[in-house]
Amino acid sequence: MEKRLRRTALYIPGNNPTMIQNAGIFGADSIVLDLEDAVSIEEKDAARILLRNALRTIDYKNTEVVVRINPLSTPYGHEDLKVIAREKPDAIRLPKCESVEDVQEADKLLTKIEENIELKEGTIKLMPLIESAKGIFNVFEIARASQRVVALNFGAEDYTADIGAERTKEGKELLDIRARILLAARVAGIDALDSVFGDINDEKGLIEETKFIKQLGFNGKSIIHPCQIKPVHQIFTPSEDEIKYAQRVIAAIEEAKAKKSGVIALDGRMIDAPVASRARRILAFAKAAGLISVI
Amino acid sequence: MKDTAKIGQSGTLESSDILVMVQLSPDQNGIRIELESPSKKCFGSQILKTIKQTLHNLGIMNAYVKAQDRGALDCTINARVETAVKRALKFKEKGDV
Structure with missing residues (x-):
């Protein structure tokens, strides 16, 4: 199988029809249709149905289609997975992933759904999002918890909040954590995708951070705005x-x-x-x- | 409580969306839809058809629907109607207790 390029993973709010419709046109390697942080508690039901319909209708062509569900530990996660997996996205991004059990639970549910819809077992991939001290502690096991895991994602904002670190643009506080995620990914033979760069007006900062994570060995980065695609792609594209x-x-x-x-x-x-x-x-x-x- | 109209709403007035209010009431006989859309002339009948089909698929035979369209695709219309109906039905369950 040809290796997928995952230089950019563009987050798209899961309850916004315009953004969902246009998600595939900007040229990101992956889109991450988001049911978690981008959707308020009151709109979880609406976003889930809207995304289900979008996945049935919209052809995103070669763009990798990933859906970030709510954590399985919340009242929404199971329903998200049940409804969304039936529409055969390429992958599910699992937020707040902290243990092997978190991955295995999602794996089992996906296997059941794939059986029900007569889809080959293992078709829908998993991308755990590591964003807590516990997740970092268990990251090596998480990366190898299932054959479905194709990439590890890093969530720097939640991680720094959890650990009590101060989040800086320079990112010194994250160096060993990024190295650990990368190492876990390489040991498992999968991709490592870096956290978002939150300031969309600071292209210079984005470029510096992307150069740095590429130097470390990351395969790509999550992004929050289409304007971040080009700078990141340029850095990840060989001269x-x-x-x-x-x-x-x-x-x-x-x-x-x-x-x-x-x-x-x-x-x-x-x-x-x-x-x-x-x-x-x-x-x-x-x-x-x-x-x-x-x- | 049982005779009270049950209301569910979903969607927004943003571009490419549709704001749908569904009222399930014992007094309502059949489906009545009030549609407002900038593209009513061209797509009005298609929007109405999608709303009716969605209600039918959900087993709703009697309802009043107010829809304010902002250029939504069929898949969005379907989603917003389904969510509004499910919210109205939940409202009903609560009302019945």
């Missing part, structure tokens, strides 16, 4: 030079294979496994971004 070099690395590997040569060198530098792996990742990003057609 022309990077692509050219990666193509040369792969070509050198192929050539060495053909010559049955054990040692591979390019421009006087040895090409070892990590270099080859980085080159493949860059080309996969470039292909997913439409910059090249074949790897």
